[in-house]
Amino acid sequence: MPSLREQFQPIFYPRAVAVLGASRHPLKFGFNYLRALKEFGFPGRLYPVNPELDEVLGYKVYPSLAAVPGPVDLACVSVPARAVPAALKECLQKGVPGAQVLSAGFGEEGEAGQRLEDEVAAIAGRGIRVIGPNCFGVYSPAAGITLMPGSEFSREPGPVGFFSQSGGGSCDLAYMARGRGLDFSVLVSYGNGCDLEAVELLDYFREDPNTKVVGAYLEGVRDGRAFFQALKRCAREKPVVIYKGGLTETGAAGTLSHTGSLAGSLSAWTAAIRQAGAITAAGLPDLVECLMACLCLPEFTGMSLGIMAGGGARNVEALDAAGHFGFQVPAVGSETAAAIRPLLPPAGGRAGNPTDLANPVLAPGAIGPIMEALAREPAVEALLLYQAIFYMQKEVRRFRPADAAAPALKLDYHLALAEIAKKIRAQTGKPLLLVLPDVASDPDHLEMEAGRREARRHYTQNGIPCFDHAENALSVLARVAARNRRAAKRP
Amino acid sequence: MPSLREQFQPIFYPRAVAVLGASRHPLKFGFNYLRALKEFGFPGRLYPVNPELDEVLGYKVYPSLAAVPGPVDLACVSVPARAVPAALKECLQKGVPGAQVLSAGFGEEGEAGQRLEDEVAAIAGRGIRVIGPNCFGVYSPAAGITLMPGSEFSREPGPVGFFSQSGGGSCDLAYMARGRGLDFSVLVSYGNGCDLEAVELLDYFREDPNTKVVGAYLEGVRDGRAFFQALKRCAREKPVVIYKGGLTETGAAGTLSHTGSLAGSLSAWTAAIRQAGAITAAGLPDLVECLMACLCLPEFTGMSLGIMAGGGARNVEALDAAGHFGFQVPAVGSETAAAIRPLLPPAGGRAGNPTDLANPVLAPGAIGPIMEALAREPAVEALLLYQAIFYMQKEVRRFRPADAAAPALKLDYHLALAEIAKKIRAQTGKPLLLVLPDVASDPDHLEMEAGRREARRHYTQNGIPCFDHAENALSVLARVAARNRRAAKRP
Incomplete structure (x- = not known):
């Protein structure tokens, strides 16, 4: 099994990206993600895939992933939820090592969505690492890739590693951090986190030499025990700041409908984060200031x-x-x-x-x-x-x-x-x-x-x-x- | 005895202002206050007083208050602390009904200063109402007068009445409020408050028909019982928001050296303000937002x-x-x-x-x-x-x-x-x-x-x-x- 850094390499530093569900419609993610990569200046090979189009935004469109000439590091999936499992199977056949699934309509939408999400997780287990579903993807300035709506993010790499279950929150954070002189090594919007989630992201950022401080917006984790062990490992090496949403009873109802996460109780989370050696933040603006202070006053x-x-x-x-x-x-x-x-x-x-x-x-x-x-x-x-x-x-x-x-x-x-x-x-x-x-x-x-x-x-x-x-x-x-x-x- | 509104009229709406201690030195209050009134566009008569000058900023300077032709409503005193009692006695002789003492060097500077401040209070008792000492004075847009450093304040009168023991805090507040669409009826920076202070200001704003909401920054009050009674009276009629500084043990040390005030304890003040029917604010920005919400959602x-x-x-x-x-x-x-x-x-x-x-x-x-x-x-x-x-x-x-x-x-x-x-x-x-x-x-x-x-x-x-x-x-x-x-x- 390849190391965590080897597994993440094609997702965080892809040289060739395929966009499954490429579109010409300005309200579709399959259009906006292509446009974001184009405007952000992704320097690698970009392969839109859609059997019904020839060209979009000046790029040649391929009828299928199989038709793409040459290897693909990262598949960006923006087809309707029900078509996601088939798209990921195409990725397996093509030997694509990583995917990010922007499509929504999974665990956050109740039982039927959860079954679809379980299917995605099962496919991931067969040999492809998946970010998402229900996310905005990865922003990696060194590799020239960005979130679905992040075409205007900074091109400067920096010392902050960040992962977030929220796409909108990721955008807010990226813009707020820039105003405080903070730039990112990698920022991951991972939504429902059906495959790659907090535990492995903490382990990755712990090992990543470009990351000096780590921040996260979480709504819930799959395995609390594994999460706190990973948090402890990471916080031993680098400052880690966690903003946990949904910590009031009222707020917890929101996390369930947002990323399908069970949020847990305020006191338990706050105490556990602190015991693991990490810093708790009270919101995104506070999180930005904590990261800034960690970098300025290590x-x-x-x-x-x-x-x-x-x-x-x-x-x-x-x-x-x-x-x-x-x-x-x-x-x-x-x-x-x-x-x-x-x-x-x-x-x-x-x-x-x-x-x-x-x-x-x-x-x-x-x-x-x-x-x-x-x-x-x-x-x-x-x-x-x-x-x-x-x-x-x-x-x-x-x-x-x-x-x-x-x-x-x-x-x-x-x-x-x-x-x-x-x-x-x-x-x-x-x-x-x-x-x-x-x-x-x-x-x-x-x-x-x-x-x-x-x-x-x-x-x-x-x-x-x-x-x-x-x-x-x-x-x-x-x-x-x-x-x-x-x-x-x-x- | 004239009513409170009659007593305040010459201070808040003066038609003739004398500046005792007028100066040409750009670092002296006696220069800056004149410049502020000039730039703000005070429409009344302005009489600089200084025996050593003939002219300053285009205004004729009078050798003494007695030499000023015609009546004076408000004396603005910016002579050195030790000369303040004599200046106020001149005001009494001239029949000036109100004064604001910008000069510092009173109760906030220990025992000798406190004796001087007691002397000022005693003179005030003989027939002149005094704002200060150690303050920035009154900002009253309807009358065209402003704080010592407030030449760029809004000229628009509005519904907010505010009083503050801090001059710098008053300036911060005036600028912050403007950004939220709030303007002032009258804003009073009253420093050590040796004569006019919280009790009478609350009573004034309660009666003032131009004031819809009342805010205050306090460090201490002379008579706690009288203050809470006045607060209760005012809060019955209009929303009142109080930011009380110095409510931690550490902070209380600061109020003593700032306005010579004994600050009191956090829990006692917070409970008493609430019981009086007023709103407690946690700082100046929070105070501005509370005033805004009171006005928007009465x-x-x-x-x-x-x-x-x-x-x-x-x-x-x-x-x-x-x-x-x-x-x-x-x-x-x-x-x-x-x-x-x-x-x-x-x-x-x-x-x-x-x-x-x-x-x-x-x-x-x-x-x-x-x-x-x-x-x-x-x-x-x-x-x-x-x-x-x-x-x-x-x-x-x-x-x-x-x-x-x-x-x-x-x-x-x-x-x-x-x-x-x-x-x-x-x-x-x-x-x-x-x-x-x-x-x-x-x-x-x-x-x-x-x-x-x-x-x-x-x-x-x-x-x-x-x-x-x-x-x-x-x-x-x-x-x-x-x-x-x-x-x-x-x-």
Whole structure:
């Protein structure tokens, strides 16, 4: 039996893809998947299959899989549910090693669908690995393949491995992650998971050298015991973040009709995920932030913060969040306060921990030495800077209203601050976390939002996690630090 | 003694403002406040006062308050803390009825500062009402006055009354609220609150006919008993939303150094605010969403939802949120399901409650009848639509890449949907809530974010509250409905 990586190779890195159920109809998956691969720029051989067509989107269409000249790595199946077993048997005859079944109408639609799904699973057991049914397939930027509706995903491969029972959730996640500077090794939308599912995907990502962190959206698993063993194996090697949907009684009803999954109870899942050494996420946005923090802070274990914020309410907000999630904000020595005081604006500031910067727009030349002073305190393990970039940009606009150099000035600010943070981290091991609040929510403030997004991406790509609120930042940091402590304790 | 409204009139609607401590220095409050009023377009008389200057920002400067010709309604004091008592005594002599003291350096700076603050309070008792010290002042769009850094605030008056011990928090809130279509009657940043504070502000907003909902950011109050009585009085008449900072032990340390306030305990405050009939908010963004929901749903009391979402994971997310916050999602009759089924796309949808729309981009012509069918179910009290507008805009862009009419098409969509929702509400009393998730977080997706913001503002201005996540939506709805139930029960 080939190794897991050998089994997955043709599905995640196919060189030749056949689309069974190719279509010209713009509402059919068999059209949209072809279009997605074309627009995404799949560099391999693409074989649409449909006995009734000659050509679609400029590709020659083959009457059957048997008629396709040369080998096929991955079959993308989008024929009606009842025709799926026959299509997969064609794949077996042709020697196609992997398939993804986009078609819906299986276990999620009751008993008759479940019988069809069992038939698919049985065929898979005869020598073809199947992703799906009821899924959007695989997004593998290194191989140039994408989800059925993912033609605009990033072409950049990255360190995040992700698998999801939801296709829509996979798309949401891919777009949200990109905004945080995160790219993917492989993203798998696997729907009902009748053959390949969580256990093997965890084992795969554990072994995959391109994957540094692993995330998943799950509705249910076939074998809870096997899943938690695989989760434990994977979480020993890499951070794993799990968002489990359907954990309320009300929500569980939804998983049954979505991917036919039995969801289980909230407390049991949460405790078991944590015991396996993984991180639980409370939704897709939270999952993205956990993955970002895992990548930015792979070894961080501290629970003691130095806090800097411009304005009293922002300090109170950060302190309240620290209190909620069990962080310490230790008082600093009088020498530290004395070093910070002359760096603050003339009025309204306060040197100490937290340091009230008085102003949302303090220059890196002033913030840098304050960060250094706090980082020199032995009890401080991480720095949290609450930066109201919105106000900074308003000031930039005010003082340079007609100056083409203003955008450069804005980016300069963040480049300088990130450099200082990296230097402090290299010298002391103490990371910086940023809170860039989403104040500019008005349609008229889009220019400000553009700056926030550019800044956020720049920071996250430089190992500085960025959050919208102090509450998110410290909720995520507490879980990541707890995960890292557990990982560090292992023999 | 003049009534509360008479006492507040000169502060909230001044026709002549004197700025004591006017300055030419761009870092001084005495310069920035003048500039703010000038840029905001204060239509009244403006008298800078400083014995050392002749002119600033084009205004004639007076050597003393006594030298100002004619009456002054509001004195804005930005002299150093130690000179504030003398400045207020000048106000008394001139017969100025109200002052706002921007200067810091009072109770928040320890014992000596507290003595100075007590002196200010004593002077206030002799016949001048004082906002502050250590504040940003009053924003009153109808009168053309604004906070010290609020020159770019909206000029539109609106139904929200807000008071805050934090100046920075006030600015954040004003900008965040604007993005949700909310404008202000009066917004008061009152800092340490040595004279006018929460009790009288609650009484004022209770009486003010321009104020429909009241919000507050508090760090502490002078007299807890009087505060809760005033809160109860106000909450009987109008929805009141309170965000109390410093409710963790860690956070309480911050309130002491910010506005010199003793913060109190989390459980005591939360219970007391609720018992008084008000709504507790968990932060400024949550407070904005609660105010928006209060305005959109002034009488809504239901706990039973009809849910519509395009895609299984989004349905599961909405159902889980419903479960977390105690909502029911009742099954609907087979006739309702039969009415919905033909309106869904050919594959992947599911008629019922929730209805899986299959597609994030369903036309109003299809969504409208689905909403109507769900609203006809007696057990359904509100409709929740999870709308991935990001994907809709991508589709619009795809099919009309070079067409100038595309933005109009987008807005048409929302206009049509809002009209349908308003019609259903008028006929059945059942409101629509929207979740417009923040998927397009990438710097490259700003055009999509623009559409989300335009849509959000259009919906909220039409009585349809919009949220970023189902979790926020139902957390806020549960609190607003509970508040409305309590209000409805009163004799």
